[in-house]
Amino acid sequence: MQNKTPLPPYIFFGDILRQFSSWLETQHYSSYFILVDTSSSIYCLPEIQNIRPDINWHIIEIPRGEQYKTITTCSLIWDALFKNGADRHSLLVNLGGGVIGDMGGFAASTYMRGIDFVQIPTTLLAMVDASVGGKLAVDFKLAKNIIGLFKNPVANFIDCRWLKTLPNGEKRSGWAEILKHAIIADEAAFRKMKSIPSFHDIRWEDWVQHSVQIKYQIVQNDPKEKGLRKGLNFGHTVGHAIETYFLEHNEPKTHGECVAIGMVCAAYISNQTLSLPDSQLVDIVNVIKKWYDPIIIPKQGIPQILSLMRKDKKNRAGKPNFTLIPSIGSYVYDQYPNLDLIADSLHFYNDQI
């Protein structure tokens, strides 16, 4: 990665017990709320509450899962804030994965025209992706992230301690975003990833910090996704369609597993239409085969996957919008490959695994 942009002062890495505690010393909020889901409540909340037992923490707990990332759940959050006397000088701490961070940030930013919020991401995906970049949203009428806004937290504490209890499937899901960041912006990091022998050998602290750095660098140059930020969609055009396809067939796959497939397809299209060398395509396929269990895409499902892609709002003249890579470590956005080529890329993926 060239021209490393310094991270903003509100992003903290490492020991949260020390960092959050000293940060709180400097703050004077009128009341303190923590939003958790049913998992982060068990695995993460006790440690956070113990940091400052003298603070009267108001806990707002909601069920876990994407299906609760809704306006209805936001109403429950607003209700809890209101009933417990939250005013403009209150603080909401979002302790959980991307669902808690996205929804808690949105609920805080709209309550009384906006109160301060802190992100404490507890999944790998939230650490390297959702908690960085200021996108906050909830789902609406089955469409993802439709109601939302852009706003950064007053602080974001990223600590890998939470990964101890995170299931491996969730870790693999977040790892796909780390892999994506390397593929689009850092060839040397990709080469390093290639040489990691197994999942157990990953040094999370190093990779998380590095990946946040890449994401931050991209978003701070294009906070509202007018151009450059679209690079982060690499692997997601096919990935989202596959995620929806398997969900509709009652075989849900993690977001990361689907993005991993999407990255193979986007790399194949990049090889066919841009200059991505054969050897780099092979490298990407091998890295993904190393980290992810094989998922076969049923041949008869391909037309449905294509039609899901055609519904995307980013399309042009019915052609899905892709981010592609001329070589590992660089990308181009707003690419519109033919549907036949996209179908070929899915067959290519199936042939490789």
Ligand SMILES: NC(=O)c1ccc[n+]([C@@H]2O[C@H](COP(=O)([O-])OP(=O)(O)OC[C@H]3O[C@@H](n4cnc5c(N)ncnc54)[C@H](O)[C@@H]3O)[C@@H](O)[C@H]2O)c1
């Ligand atoms: N704002 C953005 O830029 C952005 C970017 C990427 C994804 N997202 C959003 O993030 C969400 C996905 O995030 P996610 O993958 O973190 O999902 P999630 O929040 O649902 O968390 C995944 C699961 O892990 C559990 N969990 C959380 N922390 C844990 C821990 N330490 N130990 C054990 N279990 C734990 C959760 O309860 C949940 O069951 C989606 O809604 C997506 O739209 C937002």
Ligand SMILES: [Zn+2]
């Ligand atoms: Zn993603």
